[in-house]
Amino acid sequence: MKKTLAIGIAIALVIATVFGGIYFLIWKGPQEVITTTTATTVQTFNAGYDLFKRMGKDAYQALQFEPKVTIGGETVYGPATQITEIATASKDFSHTYTYEVSWGGSTKRLELKGDFTAKAGFPVDASFMMEISEDGSKVTLHHKEPELLSSELKKLYVLKDEDGWWNKLQPKERESAQNELLRRARERALDADLKATATKNLLERLQPLQEKYSFTTESQVLP
Numbered sequence: 001m002k003k004t005l006a007i008g009i010a011i012a013l014v015i016a017t018v019f020g021g022i023y024f025l026i027w028k029g030p031q032e033v034i035t036t037t038t039a040t041t042v043q044t045f046n047a048g049y050d051l052f053k054r055m056g057k058d059a060y061q062a063l064q065f066e067p068k069v070t071i072g073g074e075t076v077y078g079p080a081t082q083i084t085e086i087a088t089a090s091k092d093f094s095h096t097y098t099y100e101v102s103w104g105g106s107t108k109r110l111e112l113k114g115d116f117t118a119k120a121g122f123p124v125d126a127s128f129m130m131e132i133s134e135d136g137s138k139v140t141l142h143h144k145e146p147e148l149l150s151s152e153l154k155k156l157y158v159l160k161d162e163d164g165w166w167n168k169l170q171p172k173e174r175e176s177a178q179n180e181l182l183r184r185a186r187e188r189a190l191d192a193d194l195k196a197t198a199t200k201n202l203l204e205r206l207q208p209l210q211e212k213y214s215f216t217t218e219s220q221v222l223p
Helices: 002-063 171-189 192-204 207-213
Strands: 068-071 074-077 085-103 106-123 129-132 138-143 147-162 216-221
Touching: 002 068, 002 074, 002 129, 002 207, 085 147, 085 171, 085 192, 106 171, 106 192, 138 192, 147 171, 192 216, 207 216
Parallel strands: 068 129, 138 216
Antiparallel strands: 068 074, 085 106, 106 147, 129 138
């Protein structure tokens, strides 16, 4: 009788242990894991959101506009800006163009030179985005390729203005030559160096904030 009772108690203990383990694995364990994981995720997200709250106005003043802001793939702000483009680089350059027509041994020639100032920057639309990492350690600016925003003629020089013996330069030809000078100068204005400078200067606007709020920055060009 005593032996049978001992066996029964042992079996009951085994069953209780098994079912206790199953309870922990099936219910209690996952609940604790879920709670811990959720708390960690929220805490990490809050670190990124805290950076956004602390540097928000400073970032807008540095960039000179208000972009859309995301944290962990979630949009938390904007965009609220009304501007459509932002200039971040400029350069001065000169360009020449020669118009020449020969007929019957007679040549007319018009050579023009222009001093220009080119400005490059970025279109500001819904695609321009400031992404803050969930832990607040990195800020990524997503933007399109730099574009030529303007190529302004500052001064025009007439280097040569020569009529032929019987084919004279006409007002329409002079106007056409000047337009061609402007067109070719615009094509030349946006080179690799100006593009690189535009992107570099964009990131440098956030440099003072990197030291103040302890984050790194990078740039990603949208496809």
